[in-house]
Amino acid sequence: MRKFLLLLCLPLLTFGQDLKLDHSYTGNAPFEVGEEIIIKFNTLSDDNKDVYFMMFDYQYNNKLLEKVSHEFKLPDNQSASKSLNHWDGYKFNVKDGYDETDLDNQFFYGWQNAGNSSYPQNADWSVERIIVQESGTAISHNETIIEVKFKVKDRQGTGYDNYEEVTRLNWMKATDNTSTANSNRYDVAVGPGGIKVNLDNQGDVTGVDAGSVTLKLNTEAKTDHATTFKYNIYAADGVNGKTGDAIKSGNFDANGEVITDASDLTIGEEYYFEILVDDNSEWLDDVLTVTDVYIIFQQAIAAANGSDGPGGGGDTNSFDYPIQYLLGELTNSGTIDFDDSYQALGHVQGVDGLSEWFTNNTNGAKNVWGRVEQLGVSTDDYYFGQKFIFKPTDATKTFNFGHALIGDVDFSHGYTPTAEGSQYEEAQQAQNQARYSVTFNAMQTPIEANLDITSELVEGKVELTINLAEEGLAGAQFNVKYDNTILDLENAIFDTGNEMTNFANHREQQAIISIGSLDQDGDIAIKTGNSYKLIFNPNETLSNTSGLITFSFTEGVKQDGTKVKFNIQ
Amino acid sequence: MKKFITLLVILTLTSCVRDEEFIIDPITEVPEALVIDDLVGIKLESNIVTERVAMNVKLPEDGVYRIKIRHGMNNELISQEKVTGREGDNILKVYVSALDKSSFMLELTNEFHVVIGRTAFTVN
Numbered sequence: 001m002r003k004f005l006l007l008l009c010l011p012l013l014t015f016g017q018d019l020k021l022d023h024s025y026t027g028n029a030p031f032e033v034g035e036e037i038i039i040k041f042n043t044l045s046d047d048n049k050d051v052y053f054m055m056f057d058y059q060y061n062n063k064l065l066e067k068v069s070h071e072f073k074l075p076d077n078q079s080a081s082k083s084l085n086h087w088d089g090y091k092f093n094v095k096d097g098y099d100e101t102d103l104d105n106q107f108f109y110g111w112q113n114a115g116n117s118s119y120p121q122n123a124d125w126s127v128e129r130i131i132v133q134e135s136g137t138a139i140s141h142n143e144t145i146i147e148v149k150f151k152v153k154d155r156q157g158t159g160y161d162n163y164e165e166v167t168r169l170n171w172m173k174a175t176d177n178t179s180t181a182n183s184n185r186y187d188v189a190v191g192p193g194g195i196k197v198n199l200d201n202q203g204d205v206t207g208v209d210a211g212s213v214t215l216k217l218n219t220e221a222k223t224d225h226a227t228t229f230k231y232n233i234y235a236a237d238g239v240n241g242k243t244g245d246a247i248k249s250g251n252f253d254a255n256g257e258v259i260t261d262a263s264d265l266t267i268g269e270e271y272y273f274e275i276l277v278d279d280n281s282e283w284l285d286d287v288l289t290v291t292d293v294y295i296i297f298q299q300a301i302a303a304a305n306g307s308d309g310p311g312g313g314g315d316t317n318s319f320d321y322p323i324q325y326l327l328g329e330l331t332n333s334g335t336i337d338f339d340d341s342y343q344a345l346g347h348v349q350g351v352d353g354l355s356e357w358f359t360n361n362t363n364g365a366k367n368v369w370g371r372v373e374q375l376g377v378s379t380d381d382y383y384f385g386q387k388f389i390f391k392p393t394d395a396t397k398t399f400n401f402g403h404a405l406i407g408d409v410d411f412s413h414g415y416t417p418t419a420e421g422s423q424y425e426e427a428q429q430a431q432n433q434a435r436y437s438v439t440f441n442a443m444q445t446p447i448e449a450n451l452d453i454t455s456e457l458v459e460g461k462v463e464l465t466i467n468l469a470e471e472g473l474a475g476a477q478f479n480v481k482y483d484n485t486i487l488d489l490e491n492a493i494f495d496t497g498n499e500m501t502n503f504a505n506h507r508e509q510q511a512i513i514s515i516g517s518l519d520q521d522g523d524i525a526i527k528t529g530n531s532y533k534l535i536f537n538p539n540e541t542l543s544n545t546s547g548l549i550t551f552s553f554t555e556g557v558k559q560d561g562t563k564v565k566f567n568i569q
Numbered sequence: 570m571k572k573f574i575t576l577l578v579i580l581t582l583t584s585c586v587r588d589e590e591f592i593i594d595p596i597t598e599v600p601e602a603l604v605i606d607d608l609v610g611i612k613l614e615s616n617i618v619t620e621r622v623a624m625n626v627k628l629p630e631d632g633v634y635r636i637k638i639r640h641g642m643n644n645e646l647i648s649q650e651k652v653t654g655r656e657g658d659n660i661l662k663v664y665v666s667a668l669d670k671s672s673f674m675l676e677l678t679n680e681f682h683v684v685i686g687r688t689a690f691t692v693n
Contacts, residue, residue: 454635454651483667511667546624546636546675547664550648568646569682 018049019141021056021103021172022191026147030203031163033154036068037199039167041130041145043174044191050138053180054145055131056103056172057111059092062126063158064166064199065150073147074132076140084146085129091122092170101190107171108182124158127170135177152199156209156262161394163199210265210392215258215273218372219403221283221413222256228281229403231258232274233265236389239381242272251278270391275403279364282510287359288407290477290518291442291557293344295319295409296328297520298438298561300341319409320440321416321423323376326368326384328409332357341520344407348477348514350505358407366406368414375402376417385419410442410563438561449556451566453478455545462487462545466515466532470566472558473526477516479553480534484511487536487548497527504534512552522559599625599658610686611636611677617691618665626652626659626677626686633680636661641672641689651680665692 026038041058043051060067072082094100095110111118119127130146132139139145155163172188175181199205217229229252234242248264265271277284295318302318319325328336330343332355343355359366369375370386377385390399404414417423449470456463466478482489492504496517505514513534517526536549556564602614603625614623628634631654638648648668652661663675670692677686 454649456651481667483664485666486664542662544636544650544652544661545664546650546652546661547621547638547648547666547668550638550667551646568649 017189018045018047018186019051019174020044020046020189020191021169022193023058023167023169023197024193025197025199029199029201031152031199031205033152033205033207033209036149036151037065038147038149039197040073040147042143042191043139043141043145045141046189049174049186050176051141051174051186052135052138052177053131053133054139054172054174055107055129057092057127057129057170058167059090059125059127059170060148060150060167061124061160061165062088063124064153064155064160064163066153067126068149068151070128070146070148072132073144074139076143077132077134077137079136080132080134080139082130082132082146084131086126087119087128088126089121089123090119090127091125092127092168093118093120101195103169103172103188103190104174104185107173107188108185111171112182138177152205154207154209155205156211156267163205164201165196166199167197169195204268206266206268208267209263210260210267210269211262211397213260213265213390213392214398215260215390216398216400217252217256217258217275217403218400218415219256219413220411220415221277221287221403221405222252225277225281225283226252226254226256228278228283229256230276230278232276233260234272234274236270236272240272240386240388242274242388246274247271265392267392267394270389272388273390273399273401274388275369275401276367277365277405281365282361283413284359284365284405285361285507285512286479286553287405287413288344288347289410289412289553289555290348290475290516291410291412291555291561291563292328292408293341293348293518294475294520294522294557294561295324295438295442296330296336296344297341298522299324299328299336299409300338301521303335303337317424318438319424320443321376322378323368323384323404323417323422324409327404327406327411327414330358330407331355345503345518345520347407348505348516348518349503350507350514359405360407367403368406369401369403372400372402372415372417373419375415375419376422377419385417385422412563416443441561442557442563444562446563446565447558448567449564451554451568453480453551453554453568455549457542457545460538460541461490462536462538462542462548464534464536464549465530468526468528468531470556470564471525471528473517473556473564474522474524474559475516475518476526476531476556476564477514477554478532478551479512479514480549481510481512481552482536482549483547484508486538486540486542488539489513489534490537491535493533493535494531495527495529495533496531497524499524500526514553518557519559525559599660603658603660605658611675611688613663613675613688613690616689617693618663619693620666621662621664622690624661624663624675626654626661628654628656628659629685630656634685635678635680635682636663637676637678638663638668639674639676641674641691644674647673663690665690668692 098105232246237243330340374385374387402415452467494502554566605627
């Protein structure tokens with residue numbers, strides 16, 4: 001029986017150690033960049049072996065830690081001899097065939113007998129060798145041998161993604177007081193602190209610079225107006241809020257991107273991203289167009305009739321995307337009805353005193369934005385999916401934000417939601433089945449239609465004639481700009497059909513005239529031919545009219561909602 | 570006396586001839602900067618313009634033509650005039666106050682959009 005037990009315990013005896021070398025940090029994690037930490041070293045006895053001589057190497061990552069100082073402790077061995085040597089630019093090469101935690105064999109085979117292969121050069125690491133020798137009293141186990149103080153460095157730009165290995169034990173030789181010969185060395189293993197110190201084991205080190213973070217703007221409007229978009233970055237507050245002053249502000253670049261400087265943001269921190277449009281941008285008056293008016297009217301009609309709208313999604317719905325309820329809410333009443341559609345119509349007609357809640361030159365931009373992964377999908381935390389928060393990590397430093405504008409229900413100047421659930425399921429089916437949907441049609445590639453717009457000198461007056469060739473237009477809008485130092489608008493003449501609703505919005509200060517028509521029900525079409533004529537009086541004698549009138553914007557909408565891009569010949 | 574009467578009669582007869590038979594087509598004075606050597610074309614007095622600039626539109630025959638202004642980058646048509654011109658040089662103007670400060674293409678076509686000439690200009 002004894003033999004059996006001996007046989008059973010033989011492996012334990014064979015692989016048992018005499019002592020262990022341990023090292024660990026003191027203080028409370030998680031740590032912060034710039035904070036000073038202490039790494040302490042001590043031995044643990046496995047077999048009550050008396051140690052009179054010890055020599056060990058450890059290494060630290062000098063990209064992650066900056067050594068501040070060291071102090072030998074050894075409270076029970078004040079008379080011991082001790083030394084510390086330091087080398088920069090080397091990293092221990094663990095000896096194959098021996099476990100890395102087998103510190104005495106790593107000493108013997110990995111360093112002592114490994115020649116110049118034991119410490120290849122490596123700029124990221126520094127090595128320290130500690131020697132303690134006692135003559136009269138054994139070096140106490142469990143007592144702190146040495147404390148080394150480091151400052152935690154910012155790992156941004158170092159190539160390291162974490163602080164999971166800032167120090168590492170390389171090898172150790174320990175002997176009793178009879179001889180320091182290698183043959184007399186104790187078996188040394190690694191203590192419970194492990195072979196390496198992991199500063200992230202109680203939570204990631206904080207305060208790490210995020211490096212360059214890219215924040216991308218997604219909107220149709222960025223093609224022509226990217227640099228008129230502005231941004232502010234704040235510290236996040238709660239799930240979707242902000243706090244304090246802006247950390248960083250500015251304009252998007254020509255690509256519609258913000259690229260932060262390396263130290264602007266901190267890794268692992270949450271930020272609130274705000275997207276705005278410069279309120280002085282002249283293009284804001286062109287956001288809400290005749291197509292938007294038509295779509296909002298269809299929704300108002302659907303809501304009033306209580307009938308199933310073309311886009312599906314409910315008995316009183318004609319929209320394809322839930323977020324259109326936010327974008328079409330021009331009166332801020334909480335619902336979309338004829339008040340909203342007439343506000344929209346009033347805008348293209350140039351009516352004064354309209355609602356302050358939608359985008360135009362008077363009101364400025366009414367911004368809607370959020371992370372594209374969420375935008376358009378409402379939750380308790382994110383109103384219409386407007387998630388403003390981003391959190392840079394080592395793995396993710398690029399974030400996409402969608403932007404839209406109140407009034408722009410056809411997304412012609414905004415981002416069409418792509419998040420799962422951002423589109424009504426019935427609308428998706430309707431698209432697949434090519435069923436009628438005003439929004440769906442409006443968002444398809446516009447059809448092209450020829451248009452002839454010419455200015456001409458007629459009996460001393462300047463006439464601008466718009467000749468429509470496209471049939472089936474429920475609406476059309478033309479913005480023309482004129483030289484008001486020479487011309488005064490005298491009259492606008494319509495020949496669009498007896499029942500068509502026409503408009504001519506004259507913005508005198510900007511010298512812009514918006515002229516067009518819209519049948520809100522989509523029942524009748526604009527009469528083709530010379531549908532519109534503007535007559536100007538010149539204040540000087542002219543020989544011709546070149547350049548006096550320019551076309552800044554044209555758009556048409558068919559009765560089924562299809563947008564028409566006019567090809568001016 | 571006979572000679573005097575004869576002269577008077579000749580003068581009287583001459584003065585009764587219809588005017589148009591003596592009309593000569595007016596020759597347009599073309600400033601040197603606007604002279605076009607080719608048979609047709611379009612030319613500006615200056616290609617850098619601040620408010621307005623003279624141009625010569627040299628046409629192959631009398632008729633209706635179009636003078637188009639296109640954006641200098643995307644070629645989008647942003648202004649178009651219909652003008653009735655005479656064969657040869659026609660001195661006209663381009664007004665640029667309603668244009669953005671940018672580069673443009675000035676294009677001369679016939680009534681049916683067939684291009685006759687092009688030139689570029691910049692609004693400063």
